[in-house]
Amino acid sequence: MVKVKHNQLKILCSNCSLRELCLPVGLNPGEFDQLNAVIRQSRSLKKGEYLFCAGDEFTSLFAIRTGFFKTNIASHDGRDQVTGFFMSGELIGMDGISNNIHSCNAVALEDSEVCELPFDRLEEIGQEIPSLQRHFMRLMSSEIVRDQNVMLLLGNMKAEERLAAFLMNLSHRLHSRGFASNEFILRMSREEIGSYLGLKLETVSRTMSKFQQSGLIKVDHKHIVLLKPFELNKMISNNQVA
Amino acid sequence: MVKVKHNQLKILCSNCSLRELCLPVGLNPGEFDQLNAVIRQSRSLKKGEYLFCAGDEFTSLFAIRTGFFKTNIASHDGRDQVTGFFMSGELIGMDGISNNIHSCNAVALEDSEVCELPFDRLEEIGQEIPSLQRHFMRLMSSEIVRDQNVMLLLGNMKAEERLAAFLMNLSHRLHSRGFASNEFILRMSREEIGSYLGLKLETVSRTMSKFQQSGLIKVDHKHIVLLKPFELNKMISNNQVA
DNA sequence: CGGGTCTTTGAAGATAGTCAATTTAGGTGG
C-alpha cells in the first residue's frame, strides 16, 4: 500500500470494501489507479462537525467511507429541513455542481471518514474514462429519483406510512452494505427524523410508540428492531416507494 | 437552414431562442454543429399526450422547445404525485439515467414540441466537448437543488406559503424567458397544483380565493394576475425558497 | 347546446401540531 504522512495508509478504491456501492463500480485495474490518484487524503470528522455548509464554495464531492451524515437546508427563521441521510459508500455534495456553491449543509451524525474527490480532477478523468463518467451521471440521476420519492412521501403519505417507509429504507441500505437489516441504531434524533419526514418530533415519537404497541418494531431509544418488516412494507407498498 | 423530410426545418440549437437557457449554454459555433448533429427530428405532442411513461426504457432526454409538461409518479392505489412542471428550455427525462428506465411519466399539459437528445450520442459528444459535459452536469445538479427546495416546501410550509412559492416560482421562470411575469395562464388543473404542493384541490382553490380576497392576486380560472408579488414573496422569504 | 369535467364553496371530521410536564439518557467534570 502507498504510505503517506502520519503513517496513515493512502486510501485506495481498489481495496475499498465499498467499491461496488460507490463511484468506482465497474472500473478495471488501470482505471482504479487513475481514480486513486485523484482522491485526496481522507478526512475524519467528529460527530457534529460540518463537512460543508450552504454558501460554501463547491470544490469537491465526498464519498463516505465510514460514518453517517445528514444534509439540511436552514431557513431564515430557524426552521430547518433535513434533505437526506447518507451512509457509507454514498456520495455527498452533488448539489454544489449547479453553481459552484453548496446549497445545503452536510453534518456528521457520528464520527466519520470521507474521501475527498476534487471535482475538477473528477471531470478530467471522467473525460478519459467514459464508464466512470457514465456511472457518475447514474449516481446523480439516482439522487434525483430518490428526491422524487421523498416528494411522494411528503406529498401523499400519512405519518405512519412515512415512518414505515423511512425504517424500511434504512433497512434496505444497511442490508446492501452487509449489515443486519432488521436491527440497527438510529444515528439521528427524533427531531431530525421528523424534519426529514415533514413531521414534528412528537409525532415521530408517538408513531414509534404506536408501532411498538402493535408489535411491528421494538424501540429502545435509538436501538430499533424490526419485528415485522413485511407488515411495515405493506403499509407503504400501497404507495409504491422504491 | 437544413431541410429535412416533410419540408420541416431542421431544428438548430444555434438559432434557437432558448439556447441560453437550455443545454448549449456557452458553446462555440463548431460545438453547436456537433450538438445539432445529435438532435433528432423535433417531436410534437398534443395536450394530454405522454412523452414517456414510468417503466419505459430510457433512451433520450428531451429539451422542451414550446409547451408545458408535468412529470408524475403514479402509485398503485391510484394516487399520483406530480414531481415537477417543465417549460420551454428545460430538460426532461434525467430520472431515467440511473438505471435506463424512466421512473416517472411525462405528460404534455398543452400542445408542445420537444427536441429529442439520444443519450448515448449526448455522452459521446460530452466526451469531446468538456464544456457541454460540465453544463449537463450542472443541469442535473440544478434538478437536485430544485427537488430539495420542493422537499423544504412540502416538509415545512403551510398551504398559503406553498401556493405563494408556487406562483412566484412560475413568475420567475416566465420572466427569465421574456414573458410577462405578473400575468399568466396556468397550464395545469387545481388538482395537479395540489398534487405538486402536497395539498388537496379544494385547499388550492380555497387558498387562491383567499389570496384574491386579500388583493394579492386576481384569479379568473386559469388566468392569474399577481397584484402584489412583493407581498407574496414576503410570505415565503421567511422560509428561503430559492 | 348539452354532457362532462373542473372549480368553487360550505360544513363536519381527522390528522398532525402546539404547549406543557415528566422521564430518561448521555456527556462533563470532579
Add this chain to the structure above:
DNA sequence: CCACCTAAATTGACTATCTTCAAAGACCCG
C-alpha cells in the same frame, strides 16, 4: 466512577390546519 446537568424523548390535553364529503355553478369541447 459517580453525580450532576443538559439535551433528548415520551406522553397527555388541547388546538389548528387541512381533508373529506357534498352540492352547486362555470366552463369547454364536440
